[in-house]
Amino acid sequence: MDIAVETRALRRVYKTRSQEVVALDGVDLRIGRGERFGVLGPNGAGKTTLIKILVTLLLPSSGAAFVDGLDVVTQFRELRHRIAMVSGGENVGFGMLKVKEQLWMFSQFYGMPSNPAKRRIAELLERLGLSDAADRRVSGLSSGMRQKMNLIRGLITNPRILFLDEPTVALDVGAARDVRDEVRRWMAEDPTRTVILTTHYMMEADELCDRVAIVNRGRIVAQGTPSELKQQVQQNAIVDIQLSPGRRLLDALREVDGVAGASVAEQDGIDRFTLLLSSDAALGGVMRIVEGSGREIRGLQKREPTLEDAFVKLVGRGMAEEEQG
Amino acid sequence: MSHPSAVRIFLKTIVARAFPRFVGSYRNRTWIVTETLLPLIGTIAMIYVYRALHAPARYLGFVVLGGVLLAFWQNVIWAMATQFFWDRGQGNLELFAMAPTSLAAILLGMALGGAYLSLTRAVTVLIVVSVLFGVAYSTSGILPALGVFILTICALYCLGMLLASVFLFYHREAWHLADALQEPIYFLSGFYFPIRSLGAFVGGVGSLIPLTLGLDAIRQLILPGTPQFIPLHWEIVAVVGQIVLYAVLSQVSLRYLERLARQDARLILRST
Numbered sequence: 291m292d293i294a295v296e297t298r299a300l301r302r303v304y305k306t307r308s309q310e311v312v313a314l315d316g317v318d319l320r321i322g323r324g325e326r327f328g329v330l331g332p333n334g335a336g337k338t339t340l341i342k343i344l345v346t347l348l349l350p351s352s353g354a355a356f357v358d359g360l361d362v363v364t365q366f367r368e369l370r371h372r373i374a375m376v377s378g379g380e381n382v383g384f385g386m387l388k389v390k391e392q393l394w395m396f397s398q399f400y401g402m403p404s405n406p407a408k409r410r411i412a413e414l415l416e417r418l419g420l421s422d423a424a425d426r427r428v429s430g431l432s433s434g435m436r437q438k439m440n441l442i443r444g445l446i447t448n449p450r451i452l453f454l455d456e457p458t459v460a461l462d463v464g465a466a467r468d469v470r471d472e473v474r475r476w477m478a479e480d481p482t483r484t485v486i487l488t489t490h491y492m493m494e495a496d497e498l499c500d501r502v503a504i505v506n507r508g509r510i511v512a513q514g515t516p517s518e519l520k521q522q523v524q525q526n527a528i529v530d531i532q533l534s535p536g537r538r539l540l541d542a543l544r545e546v547d548g549v550a551g552a553s554v555a556e557q558d559g560i561d562r563f564t565l566l567l568s569s570d571a572a573l574g575g576v577m578r579i580v581e582g583s584g585r586e587i588r589g590l591q592k593r594e595p596t597l598e599d600a601f602v603k604l605v606g607r608g609m610a611e612e613e614q615g
Numbered sequence: 616m617s618h619p620s621a622v623r624i625f626l627k628t629i630v631a632r633a634f635p636r637f638v639g640s641y642r643n644r645t646w647i648v649t650e651t652l653l654p655l656i657g658t659i660a661m662i663y664v665y666r667a668l669h670a671p672a673r674y675l676g677f678v679v680l681g682g683v684l685l686a687f688w689q690n691v692i693w694a695m696a697t698q699f700f701w702d703r704g705q706g707n708l709e710l711f712a713m714a715p716t717s718l719a720a721i722l723l724g725m726a727l728g729g730a731y732l733s734l735t736r737a738v739t740v741l742i743v744v745s746v747l748f749g750v751a752y753s754t755s756g757i758l759p760a761l762g763v764f765i766l767t768i769c770a771l772y773c774l775g776m777l778l779a780s781v782f783l784f785y786h787r788e789a790w791h792l793a794d795a796l797q798e799p800i801y802f803l804s805g806f807y808f809p810i811r812s813l814g815a816f817v818g819g820v821g822s823l824i825p826l827t828l829g830l831d832a833i834r835q836l837i838l839p840g841t842p843q844f845i846p847l848h849w850e851i852v853a854v855v856g857q858i859v860l861y862a863v864l865s866q867v868s869l870r871y872l873e874r875l876a877r878q879d880a881r882l883i884l885r886s887t
Contacts, residue, residue: 304880342880345713349877370715371618382706384635386642391634398631399714399721401619 300353315508328499337488378459385429434465532589548572553608628720636728658682681806696778756836767829773861
């Protein structure tokens with residue numbers, strides 16, 4: 291495999307006056323050229339730290355990282371010509387500039403000749419449906435338009451490796467889809483291009499990535515194609531149960547024989563439990579706990595496994611729970 | 616893999632980073648009030664103070680020239696020294712840092728754009744107040760004074776480049792630091808009076824700011840009768856020395872900043 295990104299025992303510790311926080315703890319990764327690789331995990335898992343090291347903004351505390359064959363610690367000046375990064379929720383640039391002016395400005399920091407840069411900007415604006423906004427001030431853009439503009443900023447310079455850090459965070463469904471579509475299209479134009487994407491949206495990773503690494507508490511707990519990861523829970527029955535609000539049940543459900551993992555998320559006043567059962571027989575024990583709690587069952591479905599289920603199986607808890615610590 | 620030369624990127628970065636400030640000068644017209652009318656009122660108020668005290672006519676000239684250079688000092692403090700701090704909060708700084716350009720080029724671009732903006736304010740103060748109050752200048756000194764002015768502005772923006780990274784080290788205190796520097800510098804640089812009035816020691820301390828000696832030299836050149844702080848040619852030599860000193864210090868500081876930033880995530884990375 292032609293390697294685009296490789297890390298070896300990568301570790302990063304943040305030191306504050308009172309404590310040390312281990313953000314990355316021995317991360318080993320090999321990402322092939324031409325891959326769309328997802329780094330998946332809850333907030334605080336270490337995804338952004340990993341990206342910041344790979345794009346040369348942060349030094350690792352120990353270990354090594356190579357991007358496009360270059361050492362991120364010692365060969366960062368050369369590497370910066372070859373990469374770009376787009377983060378979700380970016381508010382970069384200057385509000386009084388027009389969209390096309392802002393994009394031109396960033397292209398100049400890479401030394402692009404002005405006219406080819408302007409042509410490329412016009413082409414990308416067209417592709418992302420932003421041509422009409424080219425002369426609009428950046429301050430007047432919606433968050434979806436702004437993120438498309440940010441994506442264009444990342445693409446203008448034709449990077450060999452594009453880093454996307456939570457690129458669709460806080461976007462509506464349509465804008466998020468447009469961003470994902472453009473990433474696919476950009477990759478399809480040149481098979482040597484590589485995308486490294488961090489996200490905590492399981493669906494996004496499942497839909498967009500060829501391979502995924504699941505990161506939790508600074509460590510990679512599993513990696514593989516989305517279907518390989520989902521196969522880890524293939525032998526489990528996945529059951530979603532929606533319950534009316536009431537006393538805490540999660541720990542009791544995890545104690546039931548045959549429950550391999552459980553998570554809960556509150557949505558619209560309803561607690562949505564996801565249970566990984568090693569056999570359908572475990573459902574009887576689950577129902578006894580639910581009935582004993584006096585909580586009303588609002589819905590119950592058995593379904594196909596997702597990456598979220600793989601995460602629950604691997605970590606033992608849901609992403610939301612991990613984020614809350 | 617071929618890519619543009621470092622010099623090309625450096626020059627393009629300067630132009631690109633200056634661009635928002637050029638554009639801002641005509642797109643965001645509030646500057647006409649904040650950058651021109653309000654300072655004009657301040658300068659005029661000081662002229663009335665001198666008039667009420669029956670000060671000699673050349674004192675009006677001191678105030679006008681002080682008002683001219685004041686525009687640049689405020690720009691350096693508020694739009695340059697604190698700019699990296701704001702850029703960091705917005706996420707611009709991490710994009711600047713991970714581009715194959717240099718932060719020095721970014722700062723030079725800011726300086727160029729900032730100097731252009733300040734020039735409009737300075738020229739307004741100079742023309743309006745001089746005409747309004749009939750301030751006369753020695754015409755033979757105008758060209759040399761222009762030369763000293765350019766040197767002074769170069770030294771001042773080199774100091775601004777140094778302050779930009781120094782302010783970033785102070786994190787949240789940047790705003791307060793800028794505030795704290797503003798008024799004392801008005802006083803120490805002799806914006807409204809000849810620096811000689813402060814005596815050798817205080818004047819010497821004030822001379823660390825390039826404006827002090829530059830302003831005094833310009834006054835000596837075009838306002839005959841200005842009390843001499845130190846001989847004119849020594850003032851010019853000192854300003855040239857400050858250009859070199861602050862240029863070197865700003866580069867050292869920027870390199871330190873870039874190195875430290877990769878170790879300490881808080882320095883450049885957007886706070887989330």
